[in-house]
Amino acid sequence: MKDERRRFVVNGIVQGVGFRPFVFNLAGSESLTGFVTNTSDGVVIEIEGPLDRLDRFARRLKDETPPLAKIVSVMTESVPSTPDSSRFFEILASENSPGTNTMIPPDVAVCSDCLREIRDANDRRFGYPFANCTNCGPRWTIIGRIPYDRPYTSMASFTMCPACRDEYDDPANRRFHAQPNACPECGPRVWLSAGDGREIAEPVAAAATLLAEGRILAVKGLGGFHLAVRADDETAVLRLRERKNREAKPLAVMVGRNLPLHVDPAEQELLVSSSSPIVLVDRKSLGPSGSIAGSVAPEHNRLGLLSPYTPLHHLLLDELAGHGINALVMTSGNAGDEPICLGNDEALERLAGIADYWLLHDRDILRRADDSVTQILGNKLHFFRRSRGYAPVPISVPQIPPGPPVLAVGAELKNTVCLLKNNQAFLSPHIGDLENLKTYEFFTETVATLQQVLECEPKVVAHDLHPGYFSTRWAKEWAEEQADKPDGGKLIGVQHHHAHLVAVLAERGIPGPAIGLILDGTGYGSDGLIWGGEILAGDANGFERLGHFEPFPLPGGEAAVKAPWRTAVGALRLTFGDDPKVWPKIQFLSDHETGPILEMLDREINCPLTTSCGRLFDTVAALTGHWPEIKYEAQAAIEFMALTTPEEVARAEVWSVPFEAAAPSIILPITPFIRAATEDLLSGASPSLVSARFHATLIDLLARAAREASVRSGLTDVVLGGGVFQNEILLAGLMDSLSESELRPLRPISAPAGDGAIALGQAIIARAQL
Ligand code: ZN
Ligand code: ZN
Ligand code: FE
Numbered sequence: 001m002k003d004e005r006r007r008f009v010v011n012g013i014v015q016g017v018g019f020r021p022f023v024f025n026l027a028g029s030e031s032l033t034g035f036v037t038n039t040s041d042g043v044v045i046e047i048e049g050p051l052d053r054l055d056r057f058a059r060r061l062k063d064e065t066p067p068l069a070k071i072v073s074v075m076t077e078s079v080p081s082t083p084d085s086s087r088f089f090e091i092l093a094s095e096n097s098p099g100t101n102t103m104i105p106p107d108v109a110v111c112s113d114c115l116r117e118i119r120d121a122n123d124r125r126f127g128y129p130f131a132n133c134t135n136c137g138p139r140w141t142i143i144g145r146i147p148y149d150r151p152y153t154s155m156a157s158f159t160m161c162p163a164c165r166d167e168y169d170d171p172a173n174r175r176f177h178a179q180p181n182a183c184p185e186c187g188p189r190v191w192l193s194a195g196d197g198r199e200i201a202e203p204v205a206a207a208a209t210l211l212a213e214g215r216i217l218a219v220k221g222l223g224g225f226h227l228a229v230r231a232d233d234e235t236a237v238l239r240l241r242e243r244k245n246r247e248a249k250p251l252a253v254m255v256g257r258n259l260p261l262h263v264d265p266a267e268q269e270l271l272v273s274s275s276s277p278i279v280l281v282d283r284k285s286l287g288p289s290g291s292i293a294g295s296v297a298p299e300h301n302r303l304g305l306l307s308p309y310t311p312l313h314h315l316l317l318d319e320l321a322g323h324g325i326n327a328l329v330m331t332s333g334n335a336g337d338e339p340i341c342l343g344n345d346e347a348l349e350r351l352a353g354i355a356d357y358w359l360l361h362d363r364d365i366l367r368r369a370d371d372s373v374t375q376i377l378g379n380k381l382h383f384f385r386r387s388r389g390y391a392p393v394p395i396s397v398p399q400i401p402p403g404p405p406v407l408a409v410g411a412e413l414k415n416t417v418c419l420l421k422n423n424q425a426f427l428s429p430h431i432g433d434l435e436n437l438k439t440y441e442f443f444t445e446t447v448a449t450l451q452q453v454l455e456c457e458p459k460v461v462a463h464d465l466h467p468g469y470f471s472t473r474w475a476k477e478w479a480e481e482q483a484d485k486p487d488g489g490k491l492i493g494v495q496h497h498h499a500h501l502v503a504v505l506a507e508r509g510i511p512g513p514a515i516g517l518i519l520d521g522t523g524y525g526s527d528g529l530i531w532g533g534e535i536l537a538g539d540a541n542g543f544e545r546l547g548h549f550e551p552f553p554l555p556g557g558e559a560a561v562k563a564p565w566r567t568a569v570g571a572l573r574l575t576f577g578d579d580p581k582v583w584p585k586i587q588f589l590s591d592h593e594t595g596p597i598l599e600m601l602d603r604e605i606n607c608p609l610t611t612s613c614g615r616l617f618d619t620v621a622a623l624t625g626h627w628p629e630i631k632y633e634a635q636a637a638i639e640f641m642a643l644t645t646p647e648e649v650a651r652a653e654v655w656s657v658p659f660e661a662a663a664p665s666i667i668l669p670i671t672p673f674i675r676a677a678t679e680d681l682l683s684g685a686s687p688s689l690v691s692a693r694f695h696a697t698l699i700d701l702l703a704r705a706a707r708e709a710s711v712r713s714g715l716t717d718v719v720l721g722g723g724v725f726q727n728e729i730l731l732a733g734l735m736d737s738l739s740e741s742e743l744r745p746l747r748p749i750s751a752p753a754g755d756g757a758i759a760l761g762q763a764i765i766a767r768a769q770l
Contacts, residue, residue: 004051005034005081008061011042012072013393015148016105018134019043020091021176022066027089028171030057038094038147040455047089048081068108068135068274072396072424091177094147103424104140104148104453106389107222107369109276109309111136113174118311119318124163129204129312130188130363134178136274140392140429141223141367142180146453150179154364161186180363188363190312195348195358204312207359208319211328216240218333218347218355222310223369223388223429224340225333225347227354228254230325234293237329241295243354244335249632250297251331252278252304252371256317259326261285261305266376275389276309277372291327299639306330306371309389312361332370337433339442342368367449368442369429377728378735383752384726385414387429392450394424395750395760399511400540403770407447408462408762409471411496411523411755413633414723415443417471418759419450419458420767425506426450427751427760433633434470444474462492462766464499464758466524492766496523497534498543499761500721505539506764507750507757510717512539514746515546515709517702517734519613520722520754521561521634530554532612532722535666535705537713540768546709547666549616551609555597564618564636565628569597570607571619575674578602584678587625613724616670620677620694624687634723641727643688644695649729652692654700659708666705666712673697695729703737710743719746723754 010019015038023036023045032054034047047057058076065071114131117123125131132138142154150156160168164183167175175181182188192203200206207217214236217228227244229236231253241247255261263271263285271279280302286292297303308314320328332340333351341347342365348358369388374381383390397420406420415431428446432439451457459482463475475491482489500523501516516536525531526545533549553570554560560567568588576583580594601607617637621627627636644652655676659668673694680690706718718738725731731747738745751757 002051003048003081004054005046005048005079006054006058007077007079008045008047008058009042009075010045010061010071010073011103013068013070013103013105014043015103015146016139016179017068018066018176018178019069021134021171022064022069023061024089024091024171024176026057026060026064032057033087033089035090035092037092038149040147046079066135068105070393072103091171094149103394104143104146104392106275106391106393107139107141108136108274109272109307109389110311110314114311115314118315125183127204127315128184128187129190129310129315129361130180130182131311132178132180132182133174134176135174137178137180138222138363141365141369141388142363143453144366146455148179153179154366155180155182158182158187188361190359190361193348193358193360195352195355200357203359204315205319207357208316208323210357211320212323212325215356216243216354218341218351218358219312219316219330220344220347220358220360220365221313222365223367224342224365225351226330227333227351229329230320231296231327231329232291232293232325234295237293237295240329240331240354244331246331246336247631248298248635250300250304251329252306253292253296254306254308254313254317254328254330256308256321256326258321259291260287262287264376266379270374270376270381271305271307275372276307277374277389278304278306280304280373280375280384296329299642301642302375304373312359316359337436338438339368339432340370375728378732380749382728383748383750383756384754385430386416386427386752386756391429392426394426395507396423397425397506397509397764398423399509400506400764400767403767404460405456405458406460406462406763406766407451407458408759408766409447409475410759410762411464412466412469412471413521414752414755415439415471416756416759417443417447417450418763419454419456420763421454421456425760425763426454427757430756440470443471447474459487460490460492460766460770462494462762464524464762465493465495465526492769494762494765495526495543496758497531497536497722498538499758499765501536501538501543501719501761502540502764503751503757503761504719504721504746504748506760507748508746510746512717513537513715514539514717514719515706515713515715516543516719516721517706518719518722519724521614522610522612530608530610530612532610532614533616533668534611535709537709537715540764545665546712547668547705548611549613549668550670551611552615552619552670553601553607554610554615555600555607557606557608561615561618563629564622565592566597567615567619568622569594570601571670571674572678573598573601575671584682586623586678586681588623588681591625592628613722616673617724620673620690623674623677624681624690626687634726637724637727640691641695641729644692644729646729646732648688648692649695649699649733652689652696655693655697657697657701659701659705661708666708668701668705695733698730699733699737702734703741706738706743707741716742717744717746721748721753721757725753
């Protein structure tokens with residue numbers, strides 16, 4: 001058979017995941033000649049040999065892809081035969097050309113082979129905290145620019161020793177072209193600092209001893225610093241909370257292999273997956289061992305667990321096991337709401353008032369990545385925060401029309417940004433709340449980073465309609481700068497809840513249109529009012545507002561978000577009239593000085609109206625007497641949910657909340673909720689019963705509203721989006737109820753339900769409008 005030559009251009013996650021060695025071995029096994037190389041257009045393979053073997057090569061290329069690689073496209077063409085300089089297949093050095101189409105792999109948890117080596121006293125990497133191979137190790141966080149090659153990473157400053165070099169050059173080796181390859185001879189090192197210039201010997205063992213004594217350690221990780229403290233020591237955990245100024249928000253716990261866990265198989269798989277996120281598991285999964293202090297996650301029935309994911313974590317936990325400790329609080333290394341620290345000097349300075357010691361190393365972190373936060377819901381992934389291990393893997397959106405690239409800058413809280421290039425949406429790692437200056441700097445940095453590594457500078461920016469969001473202001477400033485340039489720039493404002501609706505459609509690969517039950521905190525409405533409990537119908541091209549919750553006041557505006565008792569006073573007045581003397585005498589009224597709030601309401605001073613479902617949660621929660629004020633976003637709603645269970649909600653009697661089917665808009669009234677909750681409380685119902693009935697009623701009401709919306713729109717797909725759907729009881733209950741009505745519920749899976757997905761929706765909507 002005559003020889004032929006073919007050229008393949010492979011795109012997807014094909015750099016830094018052992019793809020070239022895989023191609024090399026594949027070509028070898030088929031006795032084909034040619035070469036493979038990384039270019040910024042993707043991995044280019046030229047291969048020559050008999051036709052049947054070329055075909056088999058092409059098939060195996062797709063079928064036997066290495067575990068971490070993800071092929072998005074393969075372009076094939078025949079090229080003229082060229083006698084290859086060598087008679088065998090070779091890997092050529094990467095070339096750099098503009099207009100890149102490659103993707104950056106996320107960081108990967110240490111693999112079992114590397115783990116075995118660092119625990120093997122006869123291995124040259126015994127006890128080495130930076131062991132990695134083509135199947136594991138840092139990626140996104142050490143990449144300066146693409147193509148992904150050592151000189152462009154923070155490993156550039158380390159020169160491989162002959163032994164490492166041999167591994168790197170040997171196609172049969174697991175470390176063949178593993179860019180961060182290192183060993184104790186030539187690679188990064190770890191040291192323990194007391195913060196005053198002193199270094200403590202035997203860093204990992206000493207760190208474990210200090211942790212065992214209850215000290216707080218700053219530990220440099222993959223995408224930033226953690227603050228660590230033993231999880232079983234109430235005093236130590238409380239000290240960390242106090243120093244970090246984090247009163248109530250749950251802390252994540254890293255669990256060692258000796259801690260017995262009783263989690264579902266899907267949860268277990270996720271915990272030890274290569275992404276290694278924080279997984280919220282049932283608190284009971286830990287058994288009655290008492291190994292976790294109560295103050296780790298007060299008022300929560302779920303606990304955020306994560307597995308050790310770097311060799312350093314494993315070595316530290318192995319040492320701690322010797323002290324009888326199997327769980328460490330590992331919370332982000334920052335103060336308050338600031339972004340996590342990256343550099344050693346930065347950590348020594350910013351964490352000075354929090355950490356007692358610093359476990360540092362000299363492999364620089366070039367890009368921040370927080371731990372991702374997930375849960376298994378209905379056997380599927382559910383994101384609270386999508387970051388390390390996932391971002392910046394793009395979300396494929398083949399269903400949207402082609403068009404120019406778009407940069408979407410997201411919302412204000414839990415911000416992420418998104419760069420839409422061709423049919424790939426690169427949603428950034430979690431950035432945070434932009435009102436914090438340091439977080440805002442991280443935001444501008446991320447915008448620059450995405451454009452840089454994707455070698456793409458969009459001329460279109462999508463933003464929220466809220467004029468006060470820092471992301472919106474950034475977009476306006478960008479547009480002003482562009483105005484002076486010859487090709488200018490285009491701004492596209494996107495309504496917040498429309499973005500929520502389209503984000504879910506996009507990641508689920510459905511063009512729409514669909515009904516959207518969009519429930520969240522607050523978002524700027526098309527009419528300038530504060531929306532947040534919306535029944536929409538639409539797709540990326542536009543939407544119609546079919547209905548919403550009955551508007552109710554937010555006394556003091558933003559202040560009411562942090563003090564739910566204020567919205568409760570407003571809701572009582574809306575329900576029972578201006579005269580508090582005739583209101584039902586619930587305990588709530590004796591606990592609060594309602595006068596000043598009522599005066600604000602009477603005189604309509606700073607009492608904007610909202611249709612927010614999140615605020616309705618706050619209001620009913622506050623009526624039960626708890627959570628007059630909150631310490632972190634959505635605390636009242638989250639802890640109110642934790643008072644009940646899906647079983648109790650399924651059994652609970654539903655309150656009567658009618659809505660007028662004939663009205664032009666579907667208005668979901670809120671006064672019947674307030675009336676029923678106060679009646680229950682007066683007759684001695686417990687807050688958990690009120691929570692159960694509230695959830696049951698909401699599920700029932702929303703399902704009825706969805707059916708009405710379906711009748712009016714003729715649509716049967718129902719998107720469930722917005723931050724309120726972080727509430728697993730509401731989400732699962734509504735999914736069931738909608739399915740029974742022959743409607744198809746669409747929940748978020750690949751992106752968070754909350755504002756972490758707004759940028760994705762914005763980008764898709766902007767593309768549709770171009
Ligand atoms: Zn490995
Ligand atoms: Zn070495
Ligand atoms: Fe939102």
